[in-house]
């Protein structure tokens with residue numbers, strides 16, 4: 116294991132937060148090296164690379180770019196499409212952070228003899244009894260803890276999080292004060308980087324492009340017909356299987372969805388279940404969507420003592436949504452079992468769940484099922 120030093124490798128996206136992060140790290144006396152990952156280039160635009168590089172030059176820091184477009188395509192975009200084809204709700208940002216962004220920062224830092232790794236994430240970290248934890252950001256509107264439950268001690272101990280203590284408003288002001296007006300004016304990124312708008316058009320486009328030689332294969336695709344063919348009209352049904360209306364294809368719906376169903380009934384209805392095999396989507400009242408038990412796969416626990424069997428842990432299944440109280444245990448088949456203390460609606464397979472207690476992020480996982 117490398118000795119701690121005053122060097123830090125910072126992920127620089129070209130955006131406000133990581134740019135201000137670079138300035139704050141320099142102010143704190145670190146020798147900063149910036150790395151910009153080429154994950155995905157929307158409309159082939161590489162402006163972000165030039166922005167990051169230009170900023171690094173002005174700050175007098177070393178800057179490198181690192182092309183991971185192929186890995187990103189395989190691990191994140193194909194996964195994203197495949198999850199919808201399975202009737203699930205994917206979490207690409209969570210996976211990117213936990214499987215790509217932070218591990219890559221650590222790997223490159225290792226190669227360069229740099230101990231610390233940093234991003235412009237709005238999160239903080241603390242050490243308690245020899246264990247490092249991610250904790251909520253000072254700016255609760257920007258808090259990004261929800262995306263980082265998969266990180267382990269080897270990463271956590273090396274992390275520097277210069278944006279955790281300030282608000283976004285302060286970050287913009289900081290950039291202006293330091294003479295970086297353009298940095299301060301950058302728009303906040305919205306949604307998923309490779310699909311900032313409507314995921315339905317993205318899905319259609321991806322599957323059309325991949326066509327019959329689809330790189331995106333799954334169990335449902337055994338019949339060797341292109342997945343694009345699967346995006347066809349299907350039935351909205353009620354819980355008894357009665358036809359309600361036509362829909363545009365099951366991958367275009369998410370459990371818990373109410374808006375955009377394209378139907379008008381005299382009662383509010385929500386997507387309750389998705390059946391990819393028959394291309395049917397079950398609609399029902401919100402109450403029938405409520406669950407009290409959730410099972411997670413691919414989980415990570417930061418501290419077992421604090422999480423398991425604790426009678427009152429907070430679980431979040433959405434970035435900006437409600438916090439629920441629960442108890443967490445491990446099942447005999449190695450899933451995490453969440454017993455919710457009050458029912459929760461709109462629990463979709465594929466989504467992430469993150470656990471908190473006393474402000475500490477204790478881990479999380481991917482939802483496989485609920486009841």
Ligand SMILES: Nc1ncnc2c1ncn2[C@@H]1O[C@H](COP(=O)(O)OP(=O)(O)OP(=O)(O)O)[C@@H](O)[C@H]1O
Pocket residue numbers: 125126127128129130131132133134150151152153154216233234235236303304
């Ligand atoms: N292409 C990239 N290369 C290197 N690091 C990145 C890249 N994209 C994001 N990051 C890092 O991950 C952090 C969080 O990214 P995210 O896209 O969630 O946030 P953001 O609020 O848009 O940040 P920013 O304002 O810095 O773009 C960024 O602050 C940055 O440090």
